[in-house]
Structure formats: structure tokens, C-alpha cells
Amino acid sequence: MNSTLSFPHSISISSVSPLSSPRTLSPRCCNSIPSQVMEAKPSQGLYPLHRCKTIHLVRHAQGVHNVEGEKNHDAYLSEDLFDAHLTPLGWQQVDNLRKHVKASGISNRIELVVVSPLLRTLQTAVGTFGGEGYTDGVDAPQLMKAGAGNSDRPAISTLNSPPFIAIESCREHLGVHPCDRRSSITKYRELFPAIDFSLVETDEDVLWKPETREENKDIAARGVEFMNWLSTRKEKEIAVVTHSGFLYHTLNSFGNDCDPAVKSEISSHFANCELRSVVLVDKCMNGSDPPVTNYPGKIPSGEDLPSDVADEK
Numbered sequence: 001m002n003s004t005l006s007f008p009h010s011i012s013i014s015s016v017s018p019l020s021s022p023r024t025l026s027p028r029c030c031n032s033i034p035s036q037v038m039e040a041k042p043s044q045g046l047y048p049l050h051r052c053k054t055i056h057l058v059r060h061a062q063g064v065h066n067v068e069g070e071k072n073h074d075a076y077l078s079e080d081l082f083d084a085h086l087t088p089l090g091w092q093q094v095d096n097l098r099k100h101v102k103a104s105g106i107s108n109r110i111e112l113v114v115v116s117p118l119l120r121t122l123q124t125a126v127g128t129f130g131g132e133g134y135t136d137g138v139d140a141p142q143l144m145k146a147g148a149g150n151s152d153r154p155a156i157s158t159l160n161s162p163p164f165i166a167i168e169s170c171r172e173h174l175g176v177h178p179c180d181r182r183s184s185i186t187k188y189r190e191l192f193p194a195i196d197f198s199l200v201e202t203d204e205d206v207l208w209k210p211e212t213r214e215e216n217k218d219i220a221a222r223g224v225e226f227m228n229w230l231s232t233r234k235e236k237e238i239a240v241v242t243h244s245g246f247l248y249h250t251l252n253s254f255g256n257d258c259d260p261a262v263k264s265e266i267s268s269h270f271a272n273c274e275l276r277s278v279v280l281v282d283k284c285m286n287g288s289d290p291p292v293t294n295y296p297g298k299i300p301s302g303e304d305l306p307s308d309v310a311d312e313k
Contacts, residue, residue, distance in 0.1 A: 011231050011286070013055075013254060013266060014045065014279035050291040051282040055230065056106060056239040058097070058128065059247060059270035061090035063120040065179035066272065076177045083119045084179040085149040090120070093273035094127035100275070101128060110162050111235035116242045117166040117200055118182050119149045122192055124273065125241040131159035141194040148191040158194045162239075165196040169226040172243035174207050174214040180243075181208040216249050223250025231282040234289060244270050 065084035068075035075081065086094070101107040107129060115125040123144070130143040133154045140159040147153065166188075172180045182188075182205045185197050223246060230238060251267035266278060298304060 011227050012045065012047075012281040012283055013227075013251070014281065045281070047281045047283070048291065049293060050289055051285075051287065053230065053233070053235070053280045053282075054109075054237045054277060055280050056101075056110065056237075056275055056277050057247060057270075058124065058239060058241045058275045059244050059272060060086075060116075060118075060120045060124040060241060061093040061097075061127075061273040062087050063090060063179070065120075065177075076179060079178045081177075081179040082181060083183045085119050086123045086151065088152075090124075090272065091127065091151065091153065094124055097273050097275060098128050106239075106277075109237045110239050111237050112233065113162055113164045113239045113241065114170065114230070115164060115166050115195070115240075116170045116172070116246070117168060117185070117188060117197065118171065118180070118243075119188075121241045121243065122166070122188065122195065123149055123151065125164060125239075126156050126192065126195075127153070128241070129161060129164075129239055131157040131161040133157065142192075143194045144192050145190070163196065164192075164194065165199060167199045167226075167229075168201075168207060169222055169229065170240060170242040170246055171207070173219055173245045175209040176211070176213040181205050219246060220249040220253045222246075224253060226250070227280065228286060231280055231286045233287075 063084040064087055065076060065081040067087060068078070068081060098107075101110075110129060113125055113129045115121050126143040131140060132138075134157055138157060138159060140157040142155050143158050143161065143164065144153070144156040146155040171182075174180065184205075185200050185203045188195070189197060227250070230240075247270050248267065255263040255266060266276065270276070
């Protein structure tokens with residue numbers, strides 16, 4: 001079922017959960033007063049279908065910085081972790097997520113993969129949503145070259161995969177930590193030839209500053225702008241591969257008018273390689289897609305005065 005979170009901006013997000021046992025409503029959503037004597041205050045949201053998108057949010061798999069930072073937080077300051085790549089365990093996590101998106105049918109529905117332009121997110125994205133490995137007779141552009149990013153992985157093709165596009169607005173906290181500084185786009189294009197990097201404006205990373213760490217409120221604001229950008233896309237089902245801090249601060253900006261359990265479904269911290277599916281609602285007509293399932297009626301035309309209106313006359 002869908003549980004709607006309202007944004008104080010031009011979009012809202014709803015969590016997507018399986019149809020399992022009924023949810024127990026909290027006192028915020030219902031009480032013991034009979035429904036016939038209380039004012040109707042729906043706890044759901046109702047929006048036109050063509051103004052909704054399904055977004056599959058993914059945090060990258062385990063990177064070398066996660067391992068070292070768990071041992072000693074000061075390790076995040078090490079240049080040895082510059083543009084951190086996935087660990088062997090991280091690649092196992094990617095393999096398991098790939099199995100899940102195939103078994104659940106998600107991979108067949110995704111029309112676009114949006115990815116943060118850092119090595120660990122690029123590896124996670126192509127490993128999860130990319131095409132199959134190369135075999136004899138396969139002639140398709142490469143999403144990832146063999147061995148990219150200190151891995152032992154074979155090349156990944158674009159065969160039967162959605163398009164991939166990189167954008168800086170869904171990056172991790174900017175500044176101070178070398179693991180969050182990206183490599184040049186020239187290098188990425190060599191390693192990931194079929195990913196579209198055209199939205200990244202500079203070859204070198206000019207957003208990351210060695211002495212200044214992006215504040216939580218700023219990454220949250222950046223995240224809201226990113227969500228608004230997603231709402232303008234024509235695609236209806238999109239995967240986003242990004243970072244823990246970005247997801248946490250972006251999603252915690254919203255849903256404060258909801259039951260805490262509903263807010264937590266969306267905004268709690270993501271584990272490595274966790275996927276959560278949400279519905280993004282455009283409430284201010286950012287997008288311009290017309291409805292494709294609506295039907296105008298009155299074909300052929302005729303008298304259609306509603307009975308309740310007729311009773312008033």
C-alpha cells in the first residue's frame with residue numbers, strides 16, 4: 001500500500017510497501033470516536049497518476065572507506081581513500097541486489113538510472129542495473145570496462161539495460177573527506193563508456209573543498225532541488241544510486257506531518273546496497289506529461305447532469 005508524505009515544496013513522496021498484514025494506525029491517524037460523528041480527515045493522499053513517478057533509491061555497496069572508517073573515523077581524512085572504490089564484499093552485495101531487482105521485476109520496468117559521479121556509485125549502478133557480461137557474438141557498447149576501479153570484474157555491456165546518466169546534485173556531502181572527491185570525467189568516460197556524463201559541467205571536481213564540509217542543511221536543500229529535477233523527467237520509473245548522507249538528509253527534510261513510523265520507512269539511514277522504492281508526486285505541475293490512462297467521456301456527447309445537482313433544482 002502507499003503511505004503519503006507531504007513535502008513543504010512542490011513534490012511529495014510516498015512509501016511503497018507490500019500488501020501484507022494491515023497496519024495498526026496510531027492515535028494520530030484514528031481514534032475511538034465513531035466515524036459517523038467525527039469530521040472526515042483522510043490520512044491518505046490522492047494524486048493524479050500522471051503526476052506520479054516510482055523512484056527506486058539505492059545506497060552504494062560497501063566501499064573501502066566504509067571499512068576503514070568503521071575502524072577509525074579519522075581514516076575518512078586519508079588521501080588513500082580518494083574516490084573510494086567497492087570492496088570484494090561490496091561487489092557481492094551488488095550481485096545480490098542485482099538478483100533481487102531481476103526476481104522482483106524491477107529491472108524490467110526501469111526506464112532510467114541516475115547515478116552520482118563517484119566511483120563507488122558508478123560501480124554499484126552498472127553492476128546492479130547494467131546489461132549482462134560479454135559473450136561470443138555480443139555487440140553492444142560497454143557500460144563498464146573490465147577491471148574498472150581496482151576490481152576483478154569482467155566488462156559489463158549495455159545489452160537490455162536502461163540508459164544511465166550521471167548528475168552531481170545527488171553526490172555525498174562535499175568537502176574535507178577525500179573519499180567524497182571524484183576523479184575527472186575524462187577518466188570516468190574511459191572506465192564507463194556508455195554512461196552519459198553530459199550534465200556534469202566540469203572535468204575536474206570543483207565542488208569539493210579541502211577545508212570546508214558541506215552543512216547538513218545545504219545537502220538537504222540540494223536534495224530537494226534534485227527531487228524537483230526528477231519530477232520534470234519524462235520517465236515514470238527511475239533508479240537513483242547515491243549515498244547515505246545525501247539520502248538521509250534529503251528524505252528527513254520531509255514528512256514531519258506524518259506518523260513517525262511512516263516517516264521512518266523512508267528517511268531512516270540506508271544500509272550499504274539497500275534499495276527502497278517510493279512514489280514521487282508532482283503537486284505543482286513541474287512536469288508537463290499529459291495523462292495517458294484518463295478518458296474524457298461524453299463520446300458521443302449527451303445530457304449528463306449529475307443526479308445530485310438535479311435534486312437541487
